[in-house]
Amino acid sequence: MVHYDSSDSTGSASTDDRPIPVAAMVESIIGCKWSLGILGLLAAGCHRPSALLRASPGLSAKVMNERLQKMMRFGIVHRRVFGEKPPVEVEYLLTPLGQRFMGIIEEVRRLQEAVDRGTLSEESLTDQK
Numbered sequence: 001m002v003h004y005d006s007s008d009s010t011g012s013a014s015t016d017d018r019p020i021p022v023a024a025m026v027e028s029i030i031g032c033k034w035s036l037g038i039l040g041l042l043a044a045g046c047h048r049p050s051a052l053l054r055a056s057p058g059l060s061a062k063v064m065n066e067r068l069q070k071m072m073r074f075g076i077v078h079r080r081v082f083g084e085k086p087p088v089e090v091e092y093l094l095t096p097l098g099q100r101f102m103g104i105i106e107e108v109r110r111l112q113e114a115v116d117r118g119t120l121s122e123e124s125l126t127d128q129k
Helices: 022-030 035-043 049-054 061-074 096-117 122-127
Strands: 003-005 015-019 077-082 089-094
Touching: 022 035, 022 061, 035 049, 035 061, 035 089, 035 096, 049 061, 049 089, 061 077, 089 096
Parallel strands: none
Antiparallel strands: 003 015, 077 089
16 A cells, blocks of 8 residues: 655654555656656666666666655555675566556657647547547
């Protein structure tokens, strides 16, 4: 289940049992310059933190880790750890909710392409129903 993160100004966090509204999750992800890029890389099979950083020029490890932590709290990304002693190997994967979310993002991308081409019409909208 997706939960609220009640972080205070000291950085400590507590989680309660209220589900996060999907709109708040979408706003948080869309509102960050890096989140969609990270999700796209995860969807394309780039799962290791070092690979995510290499594929995202300008993305710092700190920001990447913050975004991955937030996406894990939302339930759209899962962290998998291999090994018990350092150095452990870590990878991040989309959850079923994350895969569904990426499907919605893909629809938004296709909608933008149709708008850009000028092929979006009232008829094409009614054909989708």
